[in-house]
Amino acid sequence: MLSLCRFSNPTTRGSRLLSFTWFPTRLPQSPPTRIIRSLSRSTASLARTMSPPPWTPNQYPPARRCDHVDAYESEKQGHVRVADPYQWLEEHTDETDAWTSAQDAFTRNYLDKNTDRAKLEKEIRVNTNYEKFSAPVLKYDGRWYWYYNSGLQAQSVLYRSSDEKLPDFSKDGGAKGEVFFDPNQLSDDGTAALSVTAFSRDGNYYAYGISLSGSDFCTIYIRETSKPLAAVAGKRMDHHEGCLSDEIRFVKFSSISWTHDSKGFFYQRFPSRESHGIATEDKAGTETTGDKDAMLYYHRVGTPQSQDILVMKDAEHREWMWGTSVSELDGRYLFLSVSRDTARKNLLWVADLQENEIGQNIKWEKLIDKFEAEYDVIANDGTKLYIRTNLNAPKHKIVTIDLADPKLTQVDLIPEEKDASLSDILAVGKDKFAVVYKRNVIDEIYLYSLTGEKLTRMASSLVGAAEVSGRRALSDVFVSMTGFTNPGIIGHLDMNKFNATLSLESAWRIYHTTDVGGLRPDEFTAEQVWYESKDGTKIPMFIVRHKSTKTDGTAPAIQYGYGGFSVSINPFFSPSILTFLKSYGAVFALPNIRGGGEFGEEWHNAGIMERKINVFDDFIAATEHLVKNKIAAVGKVAINGASNGGLLVGACVNIAPQGTFGAAVAEVGVMDLLKFADFTIGKAWTADYGDPHDPHDFDFIHPISPVHNVPKDRTLPPLLLMTADHDDRVVPLHSFKLAATLQHALPHNPHPLLIRIDKKAGHGAGKATEKRIQDAADKWGFVAQSLGLKWQADS
DSSP states (O other): OOSSOOOOOOOOOTTTOOOOOOOBBBOOOOOOOOOOOOOSSOGGGGOBOOOOOOOOSSOSSSOOOOOOOOEEETTTTTTEEOOTGGGGGOOOHHHHHHHHHHHHHHHHHHTTTTTTTTHHHHHHHHHHOEEEEEEEEEOTTTTTTEEEEESSSSOEEEEEEESOOOOOHHOOOSSSEEEEEEESSOOOOOOOOEEEEOTTTSSSSSEHHHTTTTEEEEEEEETTTTTTTOBBBBBBOOOTTTTEEEEEEEEEEEEEOOOSSEEEEEEEEEOOOTOOSSGGGGOTTSSOOOOOOOOOEEETTTTTTGGGEEEETTTTTTTTHHHHEEETOOOOOOOEEEEESSSOOOOEEEETTTOSSSSSOOOOOEOSSSSSOOOOEEEEETEEEEEEOTTTTTOOOOEEETTTTTTTOOOOEEEEOOOSEEEEEEEEEETTTEEEEEETTTEEEEEEEEEEEEEEEEOOTTEEEEEEEETTOOOOEEEEEEEEEEEEEEEEHHHHHHHHSOSTTTTEEEEOOOOOTTGGGEEEEEEEEEETTTTTEEEEEEEEEEEETOOOOOOOEEOOOOOOTTTOOOOOOHHHHHHHHHTTEEEEEEEEETSTEEEEHHHHHTTTTGGGGHHHHHHHHHHHHHHHHHHSTTTOEEEEEEEEEHHHHHHHHHHOOOTSEEEEEEEOOOOOTTTTGTTTTTTGGGHHOOOTSSSHHHHHGGGGGGGGGOOOSSSOOOEEEEEEOOOOOOOOOHHHHHHHHHHOOTTTTTEEEEEESSOOSSSTTTTHHHHHHHHHHHHHHHHHHHHHHHOOOOO
């Protein structure tokens, strides 16, 4: 479940080290959608079903089976040989292309039999067509910058003000301001997207990464801020006009960290690959080679990449990756976060840029030189560093370390709270912290002093998720808030006014409220319930429905889950889901299962390695709770998840008793748990999944791997696998192999077992609006087909 729109706020996070998304995640981000006309008839009274389209088993495109076998070691069984009859689908060959084309055409034929699909797509598109704004930020050239989408633009456009005056969205409305960078100029079909971006300290340069077809790889370019990228007289502008000759390639999972002299920036890249050609011949995103040998470089503006200065690489630790930031106020320190996998543990080193020449001989002060906890630099005052950590604090705390202290003693500043996780913190307004706590999966935003004193709470009426933006040097702080029935509210705090009165009354205001048009959020209701999992653990779950939908055991339901990598699935606004709920009288359920980060690191650890089974038990128990409490009808719960959540769906379909689910949609899932570590960044996920080549880990990995545990003696619900040909996060071969396995093992299953393969698309980031709309129409259309739902009568 993806949003149809996701803004990447152009906010500089000060000296904050970036936390890169290199685990398998494709999360539900707020998809803005809106209906121009209002449906007036009660949806609950119209809840009817129809027969799904006829399904003739054993009609799937054939897949050749080979005799490939892999050898593993098991603590319990010793030497184990595991057949891999579809190993050939791991290779990008003509045979693989022919099979995927045949499968996609087969699936398309089935999906198009849904007589309501066109209507559903139209409604989602209408509901998506409304203005979206990000919170603005004042950059170093003295202008405000913000992202704006008029409604259906493929990519959101970066606008800017003409001067230092804060733009008034509520007064001006629309796309007021000047287009600074329009990603829609990069390609005809919207498949080229911005990834990482950063402005130079002097405000003269804008460095930006362009990703093609959703690949995690990007190429960084630099343009002068005096030369915007915008359409001229309605015609597309050549991206290279106004762009410097600098072209930095093979960049992946990287920040752009400018030095304060604005002469260049630090970035991470990987060795060059043959698949990375030029322009339209570029195959980046289709390779499966493991990501190793990341290197940290420094690029000087106006020079070729061949002259970039190597700063870090480690031949002995080929999986290590390098995240950088430069101290915001003084520009003196380079902070380096070293990660080896997706565990919430990193090394933390610092270099004095005033005392060191940039290069491999740079002298590092190794503040943290053991992978024992997570350390994230928030800000510094001279030699005093403010750091967020989970050392002996699974819900996180704030500590200080003084570089002048020979012992580098960690001193607690803001202690851990026992009933809330400190999920985010930002230094703002010169001498304050904006702190986001997550309490029972609801965000709370507080203002603290730099001495650790809690001053006040902001946006106390928020029931949902919040993101704070701003810079320490500025007096303006913005809070972007969203929820299941809240499409978006941006709050503004004037720190000058707050400091004068120490009161929010005059300093806080609602800066912008999103208007979504015809689909009225106030027609829906959201609540949180708690249920027991198999082992008695209490799990929270959000329930969203149209107010007219009754909880009498007759409603169909969509149940979404993730459960991994310490990722919290927060309340979010999704017009495509709300459209489905109203159109079919359905319910949406979001259980915050173990493995996520909703309750800190202990909650995460309860759902990893040999405890991964808890995640699946939690998810199955959620369905049982919905049915038992008449929130959903028996056999009418459709489950959905993406990436790690795709694994969740694949595993639960195999494990759950027959009849538990009415349908299942698994998107870009990790389906082959014996091979995931062999491809792209998969090796890093062993922190959550375990290492299949470790005899101990093999014994808990093999029994849950979806590809290796398809039941042959049960009927499976209708299942749609969704993947993309340029997904280099969770490579599509996972879904290919599961589809082939399902269709071979269950050729006579009375329900379809299908795979949809998107073209020129990746794991989800940067996907064009139209592609997201079509994804949603196919996904929720398949659910309606599978559950036999009938479109509610129009008003």
